[in-house]
Amino acid sequence: MIVLTLLTACYRAPPAPTGPVELPSAGFEQDLAATQAFAASRPEYERPLGDGLSTVPGLPDLSARTCGACHPAIYEAWASSTHAHAWTDRQYQAEIGKSGNRWLCLNCHTPLRAQQDLWPVGLVDGDVERPELVRNVAFDAALRDEGITCAVCHVRDGRIVGPGLVGGPAPPHPVQADPTFLAETAMCERCHQAVAEYPGKGFVCTFRTGEEWRAGPYDDEGVGCVDCHMTRSAGPAAVGGPERAVAHHGWRGAGIPKVAGVQPPVETRPPGLDVTAAREGDALVVRYQNALAGHMLPTGDPERWVQIDVVFVDAGGATVASESTRIGQVWTWWPAPEKQSDNRLAPREARSWSLGVPAEAVGATVTASSHRITQETADYHHLGDYPRSVVTHTLTVGW
Numbered sequence: 001m002i003v004l005t006l007l008t009a010c011y012r013a014p015p016a017p018t019g020p021v022e023l024p025s026a027g028f029e030q031d032l033a034a035t036q037a038f039a040a041s042r043p044e045y046e047r048p049l050g051d052g053l054s055t056v057p058g059l060p061d062l063s064a065r066t067c068g069a070c071h072p073a074i075y076e077a078w079a080s081s082t083h084a085h086a087w088t089d090r091q092y093q094a095e096i097g098k099s100g101n102r103w104l105c106l107n108c109h110t111p112l113r114a115q116q117d118l119w120p121v122g123l124v125d126g127d128v129e130r131p132e133l134v135r136n137v138a139f140d141a142a143l144r145d146e147g148i149t150c151a152v153c154h155v156r157d158g159r160i161v162g163p164g165l166v167g168g169p170a171p172p173h174p175v176q177a178d179p180t181f182l183a184e185t186a187m188c189e190r191c192h193q194a195v196a197e198y199p200g201k202g203f204v205c206t207f208r209t210g211e212e213w214r215a216g217p218y219d220d221e222g223v224g225c226v227d228c229h230m231t232r233s234a235g236p237a238a239v240g241g242p243e244r245a246v247a248h249h250g251w252r253g254a255g256i257p258k259v260a261g262v263q264p265p266v267e268t269r270p271p272g273l274d275v276t277a278a279r280e281g282d283a284l285v286v287r288y289q290n291a292l293a294g295h296m297l298p299t300g301d302p303e304r305w306v307q308i309d310v311v312f313v314d315a316g317g318a319t320v321a322s323e324s325t326r327i328g329q330v331w332t333w334w335p336a337p338e339k340q341s342d343n344r345l346a347p348r349e350a351r352s353w354s355l356g357v358p359a360e361a362v363g364a365t366v367t368a369s370s371h372r373i374t375q376e377t378a379d380y381h382h383l384g385d386y387p388r389s390v391v392t393h394t395l396t397v398g399w
């Protein structure tokens, strides 16, 4: 009796099952067919890109290094890009795997099937955090580590798709000019324009760079993502090839470093923000504009922000007063993700900020900076010395 009572006291109902469920393999072909059928039932940004399993005749494998042997300048630029670090990125590594939604992340950060260790074949009760997964025997860990590698954008159905170069040496691989590829923004928007709500979950998908670009003036002017982010310069597209206008594969964004010594990619254009400051009567007037970004400034990840700091100094150089303004979105994540405010700068939008000058001040320093995450979030993810921001402008005004 006593034993029974104790047992009863210790009994807990088993917790409701959560998280992914791994199913036994039904054989490679069957698993592939099942994951393809599942993908076909999901929106585009929840699917892998292409098949990612086929090889290209004439090439031993699809690794970026293989391409780099003949396309060294493009390889070097790519290797400095955040695309090349979309898997290894420390913040990404800290975030991924905390929820059963990991399979969603892979479709943009390592979007080829060969880059994905586990393939989704279904969802338990339609729950995106409870995928049914099968192990991919064709998984290539080295290719996964390359993140958004060359093959993600350039390999379709066993061919290399590209802008359609003519008159050069015969490539060792079949090439095809792809009209969808050439409609430059479509390729970028596959990952940079994705909006989805997941009711009852603590996450959303909110990448609106494509629609921000479309709402601004650059779309009508015929200036797309590639024109600003892959500026062209003269050089061969492949070793021994003729001089061409080759697109820079660095995709520099705000220029916040991620990997010491590699990041950010070389400057191919100035930052998006333009800032000036001048004393006008009793006030210091700071004028700032989204001068060069073809979308909101900042765009993309909702946590990003741009900050302008003003520090007034006295004749001895000591700080008299300081003020700052934050340009970005504010979200709350609990009980459900919700945008609270948004004061970002639309393309070409200009504002001015007038500050009263303290009596003792003889001058001011105005700094602008771009930020990726708050110290608080970095600490939460144990990111240590991971760089969080970059100073883009420093102006000194005296009177």
Ligand code: HEC
Pocket (backbone or CB within 6 Å): 059, 061, 062, 063, 064, 066, 067, 068, 069, 070, 071, 150, 151, 154, 160, 161, 162, 163, 164, 165, 166, 167, 168, 169, 170, 171, 172, 173, 175, 176, 177, 236, 237, 238, 239, 241, 242, 244
């Ligand atoms: C053995 C050398 C070699 C290797 C390896 C190689 N390429 Fe090429 N590739 C070339 C040559 C040569 C050209 C033609 C260059 C020209 O016409 O200026 C070319 C052309 C291209 C083009 C332009 C196609 C077009 O007509 O629009 C793309 C894109 C491309 N390669 C991507 C890749 C990718 C991605 C890889 C790796 C998966 C790769 N290449 C591997 C030699 C190579």
Ligand code: HEC
Pocket (backbone or CB within 6 Å): 049, 082, 083, 085, 086, 087, 089, 092, 107, 108, 109, 111, 148, 152, 184, 187, 188, 189, 190, 191, 192, 225, 226, 229, 230, 251, 252, 253, 254, 255, 256, 264
């Ligand atoms: C397969 C998905 C995918 C495609 C296609 C893609 N991107 Fe990205 N892009 C990403 C991801 C993911 C990141 C962020 C990686 C990280 O921070 O770890 C990113 C980052 C960037 C950045 C920010 C760099 C920085 O330093 O903050 C720029 C700029 C960019 N992409 C431009 C482009 C352009 C232009 C195209 C089209 C030619 C494109 N992307 C195509 C997924 C993609």
Ligand code: HEC
Pocket (backbone or CB within 6 Å): 185, 188, 189, 192, 209, 210, 213, 218, 223, 224, 225, 226, 228, 229, 252, 253, 254, 255, 269, 270, 271, 272, 273, 292, 293, 294, 295, 297, 298, 299, 300, 304, 370
């Ligand atoms: C008129 C030029 C222009 C066009 C067109 C443009 N961009 Fe940008 N983009 C910029 C500049 C400049 C920045 C850097 C902003 C800054 O300094 O913070 C940037 C930043 C970014 C970032 C990084 C966000 C960050 O905070 O670092 C991403 C991602 C991006 N662009 C993607 C795209 C995509 C995708 C398209 C097409 C839909 C596009 N851009 C079109 C100029 C452009």
Ligand code: HEC
Pocket (backbone or CB within 6 Å): 064, 067, 068, 071, 074, 075, 078, 083, 148, 149, 150, 151, 152, 153, 154, 162, 163, 182, 184, 187, 226, 230, 237, 238, 245, 246, 247, 248, 249
């Ligand atoms: C995020 C997508 C993306 C990735 C990743 C990518 N490229 Fe490209 N690539 C493009 C775009 C876009 C163009 C320019 C198309 C155009 O001219 O309109 C291009 C052009 C090229 C060309 C033709 C020359 C030129 O500049 O027009 C070659 C060759 C090439 N890429 C090779 C590579 C190699 C090698 C890698 C990996 C080291 C790579 N690409 C990674 C999107 C990508």
Ligand code: HEC
Pocket (backbone or CB within 6 Å): 045, 089, 091, 092, 093, 095, 096, 101, 102, 104, 105, 106, 107, 108, 109, 190, 191, 192, 193, 194, 205, 207, 253, 299, 300, 301, 304, 372, 373
């Ligand atoms: C629809 C495509 C897409 C999906 C799905 C996706 N990402 Fe991203 N991710 C991006 C793009 C695009 C960027 C770059 C945005 C920018 O730089 O403005 C990015 C950037 C990031 C960054 C870097 C942020 C920064 O400020 O540098 C992290 C971390 C990240 N993603 C984590 C995740 C995780 C975790 C998941 C899954 C829960 C996920 N992503 C799913 C497209 C995607």
